[in-house]
Amino acid sequence: MANDKQLIMLDYWASMFCMRVKIALAEKGITDYDCRVEDLMNEKKSPLLQEMNPVHKKIPVLIHNGKPICESMIIVEYIDEVWKGECSFLPSDPYQRSQSRFWADYVDKKFYPASLKLWKSKESTERETDG
Ligand SMILES: N[C@@H](CCC(=O)N[C@@H](CS)C(=O)NCC(=O)O)C(=O)O
Missing domain, CATH: 1.20.5 (Single alpha-helices involved in coiled-coils or other helix-helix interfaces)
Known part of the structure; x- marks a missing residue:
């Protein structure tokens, strides 16, 4: 798929906001992405997270071709718009x-x-x- 050449997700396993994004990706059939887990339990935020979400410094962040998209609902809308395919979320x-x-x-x-x-x-x- 041309649109998911460079897809990185900043994730945390227990986050329902991250789960929302992972479900959206799965619904669009996108499985080939780089999932990087943040160490939130120890309150350590990676330099990548701080750079990609300087306003909130929260996960999830989806980085598509080097550009960050923050806030889970905004990410879900973005996924729906970029990977139109057969199914639409709304x-x-x-x-x-x-x-x-x-x-x-x-x-x-x-x-x-x-x-x-x-x-x-x-x-x-x-x-x-x-x-
Ligand atoms: N409104 C945000 C909420 C994201 C959020 O609260 N993420 C939490 C994990 S569930 C987080 O990164 N917490 C770290 C912190 O607050 O420093 C969204 O929908 O993405």
């Missing part, structure tokens, strides 16, 4: 599209913060148990 009906966007936004603004709180509370409980 329905053709404008109302249905608005509903898809609503739920994606809901996941980011409501679901993720709640799950992060749970994750962090579990970590602190484990820390207390471990002494």
